[in-house]
Amino acid sequence: MLNINILRENPDLVKEGGRKKHIPCDEAVDCILDLDEKRKKLLFESEELRAAQKKVGKEIATLEGDEKQAMIAEMGEIAGRIKAYEKELGPLEEELESQMLLVPNIPAPEVPDGKTDEDNVLVREWGEVPQFDFPIKDHLEIGEELDLIDMKGAAKLAGSRTYILKNEGALLELAVLQFTLNHLVEKGFSPMLVPTLVRREPMVGTAYFPGGEEQAYACERDRKYLIGTSEVPVTAYHSGEILAEADLPRLYAGYSTCYRREAGAAGRDTRGLYRIHQFNKVEQVVVCRNDDEESLRFHEFILANAEEVVQALELPYRVVNVCGGDLGQPQIQKFDIETWMPSRDSYGETHSASRFHDFQSRRLDLRYRDEAGKVHFCHTLNNTAIASPRILISILEINQEADGRVRIPDVLQSYMGGREYIGPK
RNA sequence: GGAGAGGUGGCUGAGUGGUCGAAAGCGGCGGAUUGCUAAUCCGUUGUACGGAAAAUUAUCUGUACCCGGGGUUCAAAUCCCCGCCUCUCCGCCA
Structure with a gap:
């Protein structure tokens, strides 16, 4: 607001x-x-x-x-x-x-003009897009062959856009999540495991509502909503409070399962793990002082953290400056990280770093008292650290080998009992 | 799920219809005292929106806020209704 x-x-x-x-x-x-x-x-x-x-x-x-x-x-x-x-x-x-509540936040001057994600502006690229000298499989073929992913079994249980991760697939997801959480803890973030079923207030406070009701699963009997990201409960954590300036910034690493209805996306990205109703995510949330420059610094910080994670996973990616038309109602500016996905023969969005100034804070009544005793609304920011299983698309596809095995990225091996490859049974 | 108790300022806690934005204590801040620290003493100490004065750290003043929302009344922290939350006991249960 x-x-x-x-x-x-x-x-x-x-x-x-x-x-x-x-x-x-x-x-x-x-x-x-x-x-x-x-x-x-x-x-x-x-x-x-x-x-x-x-x-x-x-x-x-x-x-x-x-x-x-x-x-x-x-x-x-x-x-x-x-x-x-x-x-x-x-x-x-x-x-x-x-x-x-309906008036959008004002985008920063650095936000490029444009209507859709096609107008987003490339900021930088990292890594080499891999060339394969054998016919590649997509993550689903790999997953089914190695018995890591079962879409049909999931559909029987839960309908479309669901999945089951099995065996090393399950372990790989946990490995990626835990590696990332640890990385953030080392950077000074407090890890937070939060409720995924929340009241309306945090949804309104973080600006998902009103407007985003179609995208959220609602438990009507209990008037609660399944979160689409831990940004919601974590950012709302201090709502209604006046924090001390000395206690800022607050750096939180939220971890939760995320639920999205994907309304309006019928027929889009229907294959595999790209667009599904439920996934797991480690999210960076920053609550800081009401200061443009500080906000900007933290925006760079959380973007860098996410890039470090993707780099550690040895995945080529690019960063884009999201254009006005592709920006949501509450953001001042947003950078997406898009990671290379061989089966798409392009980069797919895996991370999204937003800064809001006091737009969410005003809705949440999230404030702090400065040294002089004056009360201000905080600034808030957030960015994906890792979202899985979407990131498994890149990991499985990029690390596939001609013999059908998949190499496990170095940093994940210790989380998977020291193994280097996922191979046929 | 059943029965009961309760939700007051940063915290503890008093207040059962009028002079209560709210006692007292703790904490915080300012000052005094003091080789330093501690202790002691004095003062001060919520937020939002509006008005006046002053103009860029101050002051005076009005209204609202005692979990949230309705109601009764000339008047509600105080009475009534609904909701939310916490605690205790019982039941159930990963």
Whole structure:
């Protein structure tokens, strides 16, 4: 949520930001400014009435008998007027709030113009795209041959876009996750295993709702939602709190299973482990001071951490600066890491590093007190550290050998009992 | 799932209809004292939104907030209803 002062002082900046993101918000902004004016006026008038009511109320407390009864009768009228104001103000503030939740964050100037992911701008590439001198298999063929992946078995149990990891496939996933978590712990992150089924508030606070309801599994009976990322519970962890500046930054490595309905993606990426309803992810979450430069530094930091992980796994990747149209509502800027996937003959998105300024903090009421005693909204950021099994696509395909075996990346071998290869049984 | 107790400021905890933004203690901050530290004493100590004054660290003032949402009343932390959460006992259970 934006500071409403930005809308008051510079509505065109907000509208322009919406256009860059291809999330038009002209109407919402105008509507908010209109509601805001009305609200101010009503609030001022009703507060004056309340002041009078409180003052007289104190007098009534000291009176007795007829005098008291007369006063009470007189105040009945004021009480009625106050009620009338409340009746008008209530729905107005609700509408104002819900409109504010729809206004997108303003993208940074460094965000390139563009409409879709095709307009994202290449920042850098790392690693050599592998050349094979034998006909390659995709991860699913490899997985089925080596008895690592079972899609049909999963479909029987759970329907489309599900999977079963077996044997070394299961071990490989755990290895990747644990290696990554350890890497982040070494970097100073606190590992966090968090609830995956949460209330509405964290979903709204992190800006997945309203708007993203279609993408989330809802447990309606209990009015709870399955998270699509541990960003949700981890970022919301300190909601409603005022942290001490000395306790910032907070670096968290959230680990959780993630659930996504993939609504609107019917028919897309239907083969294999690329687009599935459930996966596991280690996520970096940063809560820091309200400072553009600091935010920017942490953005680079979490991006670098993720790159280190991919590099350690020996996977070629590229970093792209995500264009306006491919940016979500809450982000200021986003960098994606796309990792090479031979079967796609291209890079596939595996990581996404976002910075939000205080957009999420305002919704979450996540603040800190500075040395001088002043209270500010924090800045928040997050980035994937690793998401599996999607990353297994690259690992299995890139490390396949002519004889059908798959080489296990060096850094994972110790997590898999020291083995170097996954081979046929 | 059944029965009971409870949710008050950073923390502990008082407050059962009016002068309560809320006692007291702890903690924090400022000051005094002090070779240093500790102890002691004095003062101060929430957030949001608005107004006035001053203008770029201050001040005065109004309103709201005592888990959340409704209600009763001239007046609600205090009474009533709904929800959420915590604790205890019983049952069930990975």
